[in-house]
Amino acid sequence: MEQILNWRKGLFDSHYQVFDHATPKFSINFNSLKNSAFATTQKEIYLLRSQGYSNPETQILNNQNEIIATIRYDWLNFKAKVQFPSGEVFDWGFQNSWLSRWSLNNHTDKQIIYNSSSGSGLIHSNIDDDLLVLTGLFIREYYTRILLAFLIITILLFSGRNIF
Incomplete structure (x- = not known):
């Protein structure tokens, strides 16, 4: 089932809203100083909690505080892996050098493609899974x-160098 969703966020904030034919589907609210967020869908509330610097990861928790997925980042390649307790793994990565197109897929039957243009964009998905869609936006x-x-x-380093 192909679905096309619209997303938008404010210019200087990190509050994402996703719409399905102008009907709100879910939202993601980021903590301003941490890489953590709350996501509210029509069925569930999720907490995405990031930790670590040298080996960073994000745990996705449901409203019963159970870990339902883990995101591991590859900073050097701008990629990530999303792993579910069932063993299913999704790869996330940018698709162009402008960082305006990215995807999340399991390389078999599930794929989500995201496009952005100055704070808004489209999401093309062949599955109806809010958690996966919001995970791609979070990453x-x-x-x-x-x-x-x-x-x-x-x-700051270059401007500080010129001061002295």
């Missing part, structure tokens, strides 16, 4: 925040 925001922090640190 994208995770990498966006890392790139922004790197850019700020670089600017």
Whole structure:
């Protein structure tokens, strides 16, 4: 079943909203200083909690505080793996150099493709799984925040060098 969803977020905030034919489907609210978020779907509430720096991972917890998936990041290649307790594994990665297209798939029968354009975009999915869709958006925001922090640190280092 092919479905096309719309998503949007504010310019300077990290609050994502996903719509199915103009009807709200779910939202993701990020913590402003941490790479953690709350996701609210029509059926469930999820907590996505990130930890670690040298070997980073995010645990996805349901409202009973059970781990239902784990995301492991490959910072050097801008990729991630999502693993479920059932053993099913999904690969996440950017599809272009502008970082405006990315996908999440299991290389057999499930695939979600995301497109972005200045704070909004489309999601093409061949499955109806809110958790997978929001996971793909979460990972994208995770990498966006890392790139922004790197850019700020670089600017501060070069501007501080010119002061002395």
